[in-house]
Amino acid sequence: MPNHASPPGPATLCDSRTELVKSATAHLFNARNAARYSAQVLQGVEAAAAKVSRCTRPFTGVTPGEMKSRVDSVDLDTPLPDTAAALEELEEVYLRDAVYFHDAKYAAHLNCPVVIPALVAEAVLSAVNSSMDTWDQSAGATLIERRLIAWAAAQLGLGAAADGVFTSGGSQSNFQALLLARNQAVEWQRLDPENDGFRLPSLLEKLRIFTSADSHFSIEKSASMLGLGYDAVVPVPCGPDHRMDPRALTGKLARARDEGLVPMAIVATAGTTDFGAIDPLAELAAAARGSGAWFHVDAAYGGGLMVSGRHRHLLDGIHRADSVTVDFHKTFFQPVSSSALLVRDAATLRHVRYHADYLNPAAAVDRPNQVDKSIQTTRRFDALKLWLTLRIMGAGQLGALFDQAIDLASGVGEVLASDPDFELAAPPQLSTLVFRFRPLHPDGSRVSDEAADGLNQDIRSAVFASGEAVVAGTKVADRHYLKFTLLNAEATLEDIRGILELLRSTGASLLARPEARA
Secondary structure, eight states: OOOOOOOOOHHHHHHHHHHHHHHHHTTSOSSTTHHHHHHHHHHHHHHHHHHHHHOOSSOOOOOHHHHHHHHHTOOTTSOOSSHHHHHHHHHHHTGGGOOOTTSTTEESSSOOOOOHHHHHHHHHHHHHOOOTTSHHHHTTHHHHHHHHHHHHHHHTTOOTTOEEEEESSHHHHHHHHHHHHHHHHHHHTOOOTTTTTTOHHHHHTTEEEEEETTSOTHHHHHHHHTTSOGGGEEEEOBOTTSOBOHHHHHHHHHHHHHTTOEEEEEEEEBSOTTTOOBOOHHHHHHHHHHHTOEEEEEETTGGGGGGOSSOGGGGTTGGGOSEEEEEHHHHTOOOSOOEEEEESOGGGGGGGOOOOTTTSOTTOTTSOOGGGTOSOSSOOOTHHHHHHHHHHTOHHHHHHHHHHHHHHHHHHHHHHHTOTTEEESSOOSSSEEEEEEOOBOTTSOBOOHHHHHHHHHHHHHHHHHHTSOEEEEEEETTEEEEEEEOOOTTOOHHHHHHHHHHHHHHHHHHHTSHHHHO
């Protein structure tokens, strides 16, 4: 006769739940577990420090398939016995094969090595876990963020009425800037409220955003999300230096006016992603004032010039902006994420204000609620990273790091310009260089444009797969190029020469293949 086990009774289930809760609460960060928190976080810090100290190249060359099999094999329903075991597993699924931006042979994207004071702040802000939406969740943190916004606005000369808010990154900052610009334009263009109110759709279809042909993709993406459509963005040609041509902008504005369209915003870029180009800010500001358009400056990359000891003048004219995007996680050497949107007139932030009785009731006028300025609700205290960095290092040291990267790019530009195997697309303006490998054949003829397109893509892929260096790629006039983005103040000219030799030898090997000769 089968022996059927009896199901656990209520007392057994209660005991089981009690033990589960007791075990779980041992992991909560509180006064009782403070020592455990310190010990376990230190294990994580030591694991990261040990890994970085052993790194000899920026990447291992691991493939997506190899990584996927390792990650997929983890049984998420069966916890490991302790933090040490989890960190040992993390070595296999992340740390060993991460891309390390601190390495001198990482020269790809706008990812910076980060400063230690900001990492100290990360540990603090994550533990306390302030949420930046309302004062009763972020006392102190609110005022620190506001002080930093005022500091950055003063660095840019935006005036006493300036304000702003920290965001997740440049794309969000640009989006919020254009949201303010759109609502401001709609407010200016309001029709007779007694007859047909805003008639919003008919207004939106007339709004136009004028920006450089080399501006960030988030401008078009923002236009789409704001209900304007990609066609609302009017690309303005650039000169040979990849800066927006003010005369071309004047022509575009005149044509729009003749067609009954409304210039909603002029977006200048202070540091384009590919060329580091800074548009002529003063001239574009004048055009914006003359056309009644909002003037936004996307300084996600070039914003670090505000603390530069030698290149601050490149931002001349930015003080006339209605809004500015600054990414501190680029040229202020902060961990992701740390960005801000700054506005000249605090009153324009009313366009994103919304009151909820359970969060920030309209009657609570005596409380500084940051959600009144943000399109986010829950938001990390990312400002603490910049705060501790300024308090420990000072702005001058941050500027010196960026200046060093700019100097390195200038030196690399000279090397590329004098090397017959490489073509430099344009002289460096900040810390990026766009170039391609296009050597001579034995007969003296140069590799064709068409062949160079495929060759440079293959070079980039092969070098990445080797893990010896990481470089980026882009297109210029529909041709494929390689790109350096240099933000490491400890990288030397010899380090970058080493990457160039790797690119050269890789390209030569690829050209030696039978199919390449054919």
